[in-house]
Amino acid sequence: MSDSANNPDVTSPDPLLTEPELVTANDAVIPPPSAPQGRRAAAAFIFFTVALDMLALGMIAPVLPRLIESFLHGDTSTAAQMLGLFGTVFAVMQFFFSPIVGSLSDRFGRRPVVLLSNFGLGLDYLLMAWAPALGWLFLGRVISGLTSSSIPTAMAYMADVTPREKRAAAFGMLNAAFGIGFVLGPALGGILGNVNPRLPFWVAAGLSLVNGLYGLFVLPESLSHQNRSPFSWKRANPVGSLSLLKHGSMLAIAAVLLLGYIAQQSLMNVYVIYADFRYHWTTRSVGLSLATIGVFTIIYGGLLVKPVVAKLGERRTMIIGLIGGALGYFMFGVSKTGIIFWLGIPFLNMMSFAWPSAQSILSHKTSPAEQGQLQGAINSLRGIAGLIGPGIFTYIFSKSIGAEAIIHIPGTPFFTAAAMLLIALMIARRVDDKPAQQHHTDAASPN
Known part of the structure; x- marks a missing residue:
């Protein structure tokens, strides 16, 4: 058996994981062969890792408030404050540790970071399932924010094993994995939580640990040693990692992503209360609408991103996604009945075209x-949105309803989100989606 089969952390590029372009003497480029079975298996593992991570996070979402409340003897007001604190701490951990984890994967490879995250997340959920006091539960949430920072490494892994022209489709598949977790997680967590509020934590722990054990056998390293970079705190801190995005079109795309991520916070923070206030929806109706959003995320990300990018290119696909997202948010805000709100969901989910296209560019x-640092920087943008978005949209909503409202328009938060995407659209139209020439040279060179 070959050394590469015995040692997954090989020193030479794995032929199963790389598809180099062959450059002839007259500079003619011979396209790489179709993806080998080994590479597809590794990519499939990353897909399921992301799906299981999101499934686990979704499973604990319905029961975490109840578990917090149980420690506070039914004090709902204090429980709501603690839940907000838990969410803020999670976002802070993502913001600070995503670039660190991404840079570590650039130094030591993707495989150890992904596997350690799986095992770390599993042990963390065991801690939260066992937690005898609120302080232990809070500690578990802090750790989960750290261990969930492996998502950028998963994205970097896909960039390693996917040719340039197929990366948007690969990122779209990972977006579909997010959608699967978004749909199935809360539903499964609600069912298990009715049995015992701690049961979803035990199941989430089991899924993460089993997936980590499986990865020990099937996941090879994707980053060859000659493509690794030294770890540097200057690049690994959030500000340093974001400096990677400060040049030309990269800064423009970073602005598009940040505006899109902030707009997305309107869904995470006022969607439920808005539907209850304006349409008097039951919990079942809200759950079905959220599941519908997840289903369209799966359809767009898993089935449509690849052919649309192949037909229109990444920049145009990103623009179409922004237009659809802005229209969807506008329909949410203008709808006086739930019908137009429901019809806005397919348009809103066209943002599933924008995310992978922007990341691919x-x-x-x-x-x-630098792929790990890049994905860490992108996740830091999500962290920034998670820090500032909730306050913005909850404040706007509070000032658009009630007797003391500044403007009596309940849909103002979604109009604000639509405006953010329109600004992003104007920026996106100026984006250059051509690869940097020096990176072409790096990718083609055997060294």
């Missing part, structure tokens, strides 16, 4: 040794 403009 950024990936093209980044060297193989």
Whole structure:
């Protein structure tokens, strides 16, 4: 048996994981062969890792408030405050540790980071399932924010094993994995939580640990040693990692992503209370609408991103996604009945075209040794949105309803989100989606 089969952390590029372009003497480029079975298996593992991570997070979402409340003897007001604190701490951990984890994967490879995250997340859920006091539960949430920071490494892994022209489709598949967790997680968590509020934590722990054990056998390393870069705190801190995005089109795309992530916070923070206030929806109706959003995320990300990008290109696909998202948010805000709100969901989910296209363009403009730092920087943008978005949209909603409202328009938060996407659209139209020439040279060179 070969050394690469015995040692997954090989020193030479794995032929199952790389698809180099062959450059002839007259500079003619021979396209790489179709993806080998080994590479597809590794990519499938990353897909399921992301899906299981999101499934686990979704499973604990319906029961975490109840568990917090149980520690506070039914004090709902204090429980709501603690839940907000838990969410803020999670976002802070993502913001600070995503670039660190991404840079570590650039230094030591993707495989150890992904596997350690799986095992760390599993042990963390065991801690939260066992937690005898609120302080232990809070500690578990802090750790989960750290261990969930492996998502950028999963994205970097996909960039490593996917040719440039197929990266948007690969990122779209990971978006579909998010959708699967978004749909199935809360539903499964609600069923298990009715049995015992701690049961979803035990199941989430089991899923993460089993997936980690499976990865020990099937997941090879994707980053060759010659494409690794030294770890640097200057690049690993959030500000340093974001400096990677400060040049030209990369800065423009970073602005598009940040505006899109902030707009998305309107869904996470006022969607439920808005539907209850304006349409008097039951919990069942809200759950079905959220599940519908997840289903369209799966359809767009898993089935449609690839052919649309192949037909229109990444920049145009990103623009179409922004237009659809802005229209969907506008329909949410203008709808006086639930019907138009429901019809807005397919348009809103066209943002599933924008995310992978933007990430793919950024990936093209980044060297193989910086993919982890790049994905960490992108996740830091999500962290920034998670820190400032909730306050913005909850404040806007509070000032658009009630006797003391500044403007009596309940849909103002969604109009604000639509305006953010329109600004992002104007920026996106100026984006250059051509790969950086020096990165072409790096990718083609055997060194």
